Amino acid sequence: MSKSLVVKNNIRIDAPVTRVWEVLTKPEYIRQWDELPEDFGDYEVHPATIIEWPGHSRLRVIDFEINKKLRYSLYVPAWNDENITNVGYTYTLSSDQDGNTWLGIEIGDFALLTESVKYYDASIEFGQTASQKIKELAEKRDILL
Numbered sequence: 001m002s003k004s005l006v007v008k009n010n011i012r013i014d015a016p017v018t019r020v021w022e023v024l025t026k027p028e029y030i031r032q033w034d035e036l037p038e039d040f041g042d043y044e045v046h047p048a049t050i051i052e053w054p055g056h057s058r059l060r061v062i063d064f065e066i067n068k069k070l071r072y073s074l075y076v077p078a079w080n081d082e083n084i085t086n087v088g089y090t091y092t093l094s095s096d097q098d099g100n101t102w103l104g105i106e107i108g109d110f111a112l113l114t115e116s117v118k119y120y121d122a123s124i125e126f127g128q129t130a131s132q133k134i135k136e137l138a139e140k141r142d143i144l145l
Helices: 017-025 027-033 116-139
Strands: 007-013 050-053 057-065 069-075 088-095 101-108
Touching: 007 116, 017 027, 017 088, 017 101, 017 116, 027 116, 057 088, 101 116
Parallel strands: none
Antiparallel strands: 007 101, 050 057, 057 069, 069 088, 088 101
16 A cells, blocks of 8 residues: 655644634635636535536535534546545644644545645645635734824
C-alpha cells in the first residue's frame, strides 16, 4: 500500500468559532483566501453546494457540520478516473478554554494520482497561505476612524 499524501495545517485564531465559520462559508470572504468561479453567486456554502470550474474541476460539499466541519470532495476531469473520490479539502474547527478557535485544514489524499507530488506540493503552499488569510480575516475587527 502506498503512503498517503495529505497536507495538514493547524492554526490558532483569536476569534470565536462562529466568526471563522463565516470566513469559511461566505463568498465575500472565500474570495479573499481562495478562488471561486466568476459566476458563483453570493450565497453561503451549504450542504448541497457544488462549486464548478467547467472542464477544469469541481468541488462538492460532502460533510457539513455548522461551526465544526466542512469537507469538499475534489474532482478533476484531467485525472481521467471517476473512482478517485477521496481527494478533497477538510476544514475542522474547535475552540479552546481561552475562547480561541483552532482551524485544521487537510488537503488530499493525492497518493492515487499520477502527478501526486505536484498536487501535494502545490497544496502545501495553498494550505499555509489560506490558513494565514483565514486567520487575518477572522481576527479583523471593524475599526471606526
